[in-house]
Amino acid sequence: MVLAILFGARARDFAAIELKAAWAFITAALIEGGLAWSTAQGWIAPEVAAPIAKTAVVVLVSYGLWQNRQMRVIWLAAFGLLLNTLAMTANGGQMPVSADALRAAGLDGFLRFMQTSSDAVHRLIGPDTRLWFLTDVIPLPWFKKVISPGDAFLLVAVLLFFPEATQRVMRQRRQEETAGA
Numbered sequence: 001m002v003l004a005i006l007f008g009a010r011a012r013d014f015a016a017i018e019l020k021a022a023w024a025f026i027t028a029a030l031i032e033g034g035l036a037w038s039t040a041q042g043w044i045a046p047e048v049a050a051p052i053a054k055t056a057v058v059v060l061v062s063y064g065l066w067q068n069r070q071m072r073v074i075w076l077a078a079f080g081l082l083l084n085t086l087a088m089t090a091n092g093g094q095m096p097v098s099a100d101a102l103r104a105a106g107l108d109g110f111l112r113f114m115q116t117s118s119d120a121v122h123r124l125i126g127p128d129t130r131l132w133f134l135t136d137v138i139p140l141p142w143f144k145k146v147i148s149p150g151d152a153f154l155l156v157a158v159l160l161f162f163p164e165a166t167q168r169v170m171r172q173r174r175q176e177e178t179a180g181a
Contacts (some may be wrong), residue, residue: 002161004162004163004165004166006125008170009162009163009166009167009169013166013169013170013173014162014164014166016169016173017165017166017169019068019165020064020067021063021064021067021068022044022064024060024061024063024064024067025060025061027056028047028057028060028064031052031053031056031057031145032053032056032057032120032121033059033090035049035052035053035054035119035121036049036053036120036122038115039120040117044120046094046117046120046123047092049120050092050093050094050120050121052120053095053121054085054088054089054093057171058081058085061081062078062081065077065078071161071164071165071168072164073107073157073160073161073164074157075152076154076160077153077154077157077158079137079150079153080149080150080151080152080153080155080157081150081154082150083134083148083149083150083153084134084148084150084154085150086131086134087131087134087135087148087150090130090131090134091129091131091135093113094120094121094122095121095122095123095135095136095148096122096123096124096125096126096129096132096135096136097114097122097124097125097135097136097146098124098125098132098135098136098137098146099111099114099115099124099125100139100141101138101139101146102138102139102146104115104139104141104145104146105140105141105144105145106141107140107144107146109129111124122136122168125137125157126165133149134148134149134150137167138146138151138152144171146147
């Protein structure tokens with residue numbers, strides 16, 4: 001949002017942003033989070049929840065991205081989703097996480113949890129991990145997070161979404177003002 005403001009966006013520009021199929025993104029996050037929490041509670045086995053979470057997220061987010069394909073930034077998000085999907089598909093529906101990256105990010109508690117169990121979304125990188133370089137290997141200690149290269153593309157897409165969306169709104173407003181004059 002700060003970038004959009006630096007490019008001249010005002011409050012009314014943010015209010016006029018149209019994100020088509022926003023419900024798809026929200027539903028995907030709720031399903032993935034709910035299944036991860038349910039497996040952490042021991043209610044659902046990770047082997048059952050992982051494919052459900054992966055399929056739901058890929059289908060719903062892909063639908064949301066497709067509905068907003070007119071925005072350039074969406075293609076960065078789609079590429080990030082593709083990289084994450086490749087990593088998760090190659091690893092049984094779960095995203096492997098680097099123990100070293102967890103330590104570097106200051107997430108020793110989550111590392112201990114991952115060493116004794118897994119959830120619907122994550123598991124530790126092991127000798128059988130495929131495409132490890134596309135998994136959660138990038139520590140962000142200042143955010144206490146570990147992300148994948150796909151997540152990095154998604155993060156850049158989110159950061160650039162508001163500047164692009166507000167610029168579209170401002171351009172459309174100028175066109176309407178010019179046409180009305």
